[in-house]
Amino acid sequence: MVKKVAVIGAGVSGLAAIKACLEEGLEPTCFEKSCDIGGLWRFTDEVEDKRASIYSSLVTNVSKEIMCFSDFPMPDDFPNYLPNRKYFEYIKLYAKNFNLTKHIQFKTTVCRIEKHPDFPVTGQWNVTTESGCEKKTETFDAVLVCTGQHVDAQIPLDSFPGIKNFKGKVLHSREYKKPVGYDDKRVLVVGMGNSGVDISTELCTIASQVYLTTREGVWVLPRLGKDGYPYDLFFLRRINSWIENIVPPAVYRWMLKHYLNSRFNHELYNIQPEGIKWKEPLVNDEIASRVLSGSIILKSGVTKFTETDAHFSDGSIVHDLDVVILCTGFGYSFPFLDDSIFKRDENRGNLYKKIIPLGIEKPTIAFIAFLLPIGPIMVVAELQCRWATRVFKGLHKLPNVMGMKEEMLKDEKLRKRWFATSENNFRRINYITYMEDMASEIGVKPNILKLFLTDPVLAFKLVFGTFNSYHFRLNGPAKWDGAREAILTQWDRIEKPLRTRVPKKNSKSPLSLFILLFFFFAILFVAVWMKN
Numbered sequence: 416m417v418k419k420v421a422v423i424g425a426g427v428s429g430l431a432a433i434k435a436c437l438e439e440g441l442e443p444t445c446f447e448k449s450c451d452i453g454g455l456w457r458f459t460d461e462v463e464d465k466r467a468s469i470y471s472s473l474v475t476n477v478s479k480e481i482m483c484f485s486d487f488p489m490p491d492d493f494p495n496y497l498p499n500r501k502y503f504e505y506i507k508l509y510a511k512n513f514n515l516t517k518h519i520q521f522k523t524t525v526c527r528i529e530k531h532p533d534f535p536v537t538g539q540w541n542v543t544t545e546s547g548c549e550k551k552t553e554t555f556d557a558v559l560v561c562t563g564q565h566v567d568a569q570i571p572l573d574s575f576p577g578i579k580n581f582k583g584k585v586l587h588s589r590e591y592k593k594p595v596g597y598d599d600k601r602v603l604v605v606g607m608g609n610s611g612v613d614i615s616t617e618l619c620t621i622a623s624q625v626y627l628t629t630r631e632g633v634w635v636l637p638r639l640g641k642d643g644y645p646y647d648l649f650f651l652r653r654i655n656s657w658i659e660n661i662v663p664p665a666v667y668r669w670m671l672k673h674y675l676n677s678r679f680n681h682e683l684y685n686i687q688p689e690g691i692k693w694k695e696p697l698v699n700d701e702i703a704s705r706v707l708s709g710s711i712i713l714k715s716g717v718t719k720f721t722e723t724d725a726h727f728s729d730g731s732i733v734h735d736l737d738v739v740i741l742c743t744g745f746g747y748s749f750p751f752l753d754d755s756i757f758k759r760d761e762n763r764g765n766l767y768k769k770i771i772p773l774g775i776e777k778p779t780i781a782f783i784a785f786l787l788p789i790g791p792i793m794v795v796a797e798l799q800c801r802w803a804t805r806v807f808k809g810l811h812k813l814p815n816v817m818g819m820k821e822e823m824l825k826d827e828k829l830r831k832r833w834f835a836t837s838e839n840n841f842r843r844i845n846y847i848t849y850m851e852d853m854a855s856e857i858g859v860k861p862n863i864l865k866l867f868l869t870d871p872v873l874a875f876k877l878v879f880g881t882f883n884s885y886h887f888r889l890n891g892p893a894k895w896d897g898a899r900e901a902i903l904t905q906w907d908r909i910e911k912p913l914r915t916r917v918p919k920k921n922s923k924s925p926l927s928l929f930i931l932l933f934f935f936f937a938i939l940f941v942a943v944w945m946k947n
């Protein structure tokens with residue numbers, strides 16, 4: 416019987432893991448290397464070794480009604496996209512509300528996880544931790560690995576010949592904190608991901624010139640959507656996912672392309688991703704206007720550096736650079752695990768459901784949040800934890816290795832259909848499809864057909880409204896009584912933070928009401944008249 420569970424890391428995934436254990440009646444013990452919860456979202460001025468690091472101006476790229484945990488809506492006065500400190504505040508509220516912190520041992524690093532001698536029978540693990548100079552080994556029935564995937568700087572040095580000779584300052588986005596010390600500097604930002612574009616748009620107001628390079632181009636999504644509502648509220652909907660699953664991929668990509676180009680034409684700015692690739696989008700409202708005003712100049716991929724210059728693949732050269740910021744992504748590793756238990760392999764992908772190591776005798780170790788959704792990671796992590804804890808307890812049986820492999824092959828086919836690329840992106844998932852799949856396996860997926868008969872208002876919201884995590888607390892294990900209410904009242908929480916200014920008069924003029932009434936009676940009159 417599984418009882419004692421070790422949770423490694425107390426970031427958002429670790430907290431969701433503790434909560435899921437408690438819901439399933441398990442006893443979690445969480446080990447956190449640093450002195451507080453929050454992981455990546457706890458901003459510090461210093462970069463800590465082996466903990467994700469963010470810049471001061473970071474704002475979430477998913478809006479609050481989509482990004483919150485499934486049974487804990489964000490306070491209604493919180494802004495829709497949260498500055499990192501505000502999101503950290505939410506994480507604190509979450510931990511406090513469910514009393515999660517008492518299960519965490521801070522300043523305790525997990526340095527080794529090994530199979531217990533009885534593993535083939537019991538599935539138990541020996542977990543060795545280090546706290547100060549004290550080393551301790553304890554036995555656990557299961558392990559949830561929540562150590563994060565944006566931890567180390569990933570710097571492909573071979574792709575930047577000559578960078579060693581560059582005389583100016585070179586840093587990775589992980590080390591970038593604030594726009595201080597860049598006045599009148601000539602800055603080259605390498606890599607057009609979320610960080611690269613955020614840092615460029617921030618620095619271009621003080622630097623003398625910012626150059627931003629991208630090898631392959633990228634899609635840019637805004638935060639500001641229709642009528643000023645958060646953009647993703649319209650983008651992430653079940654109905655869109657259904658359409659995506661029925662129409663041929665080429666047609667869908669064509670539709671998507673036109674939709675994404677409606678704000679600004681990516682081809683005009685020469686950043687449209689090449690070929691049929693569906694590349695991970697980034698979220699930024701400013702980039703196009705900064706390029707329009709020339710404070711950011713877009714370049715193609717860098718081929719080499721000299722002491723002061725950068726050369727690009729189109730043959731052009733930028734001279735006299737002062738700073739190079741490498742926004743080339745992040746890496747992660749599991750130094751506490753032996754290769755025989757799990758070896759990271761991004762190309763082949765050897766995690767069943769992106770969670771359980773393929774071929775392990777007992778499914779008592781789970782990797783949480785090692786994937787790339789175009790959606791909120793914490794929400795996926797939460798559902799993964801709910802799934803994993805039920806697998807630990809034997810309430811959800813997994814197929815045998817052959818079955819797993821077959822399923823993973825099918826998933827790969829689907830992934831290629833959606834993303835049309837093959838290399839290095841086993842972690843890429845289709846957010847809504849993945850969530851629905853996990854939810855149906857543990858019996859928390861809403862039965863929409865049935866709801867159309869019993870609760871049509873709710874069913875309508877589930878299909879045509881925003882896809883939020885509350886959907887998976889409506890029924891099944893660990894359901895939440897407030898879920899339906901949360902779904903029906905989400906627009907209040909979205910609009911509340913916009914009502915900080917109270918207009919003097921009611922803005923709805925009586926005239927418009929009058930016009931409406933006029934039309935109503937006019938139509939009525941015509942209808943009656945035609946009938947006669």
Ligand SMILES: Cc1cc2nc3c(=O)[nH]c(=O)nc-3n(C[C@H](O)[C@H](O)[C@H](O)COP(=O)(O)OP(=O)(O)OC[C@H]3O[C@@H](n4cnc5c(N)ncnc54)[C@H](O)[C@@H]3O)c2cc1C
Nearest residue numbers: 424426427428448454455475476524525562563565791792
């Ligand atoms: C710049 C940036 C912006 C992002 N913005 C968004 C966003 O807007 N929306 C979104 O959904 N996602 C975003 N992400 C992704 C981000 O990874 C997730 O939001 C989320 O923070 C992942 O949480 P986690 O708990 O899995 O990992 P982390 O937050 O990295 O937490 C891992 C924790 O594990 C601890 N730990 C690690 N190793 C050990 C060990 N051996 N022993 C004990 N403790 C250990 C660490 O100290 C840390 O506290 C962003 C990422 C980056 C880099």
Ligand SMILES: *[C@@H]1O[C@H](CO)[C@@H](O)[C@H](O)[C@H]1NC(C)=O
Nearest residue numbers: 529530531532541552553554
């Ligand atoms: C694991 O811990 C148990 C005691 O809890 C001990 O008997 C065993 O030798 C340990 N195994 C390993 C491989 O460390």
Ligand SMILES: *[C@@H]1O[C@H](CO)[C@@H](O)[C@H](O)[C@H]1NC(C)=O
Nearest residue numbers: 476609696697698788789790
């Ligand atoms: C938000 O940013 C993270 C980190 O850069 C990224 O992995 C994720 O895909 C982004 N989300 C969206 C919806 O763009």
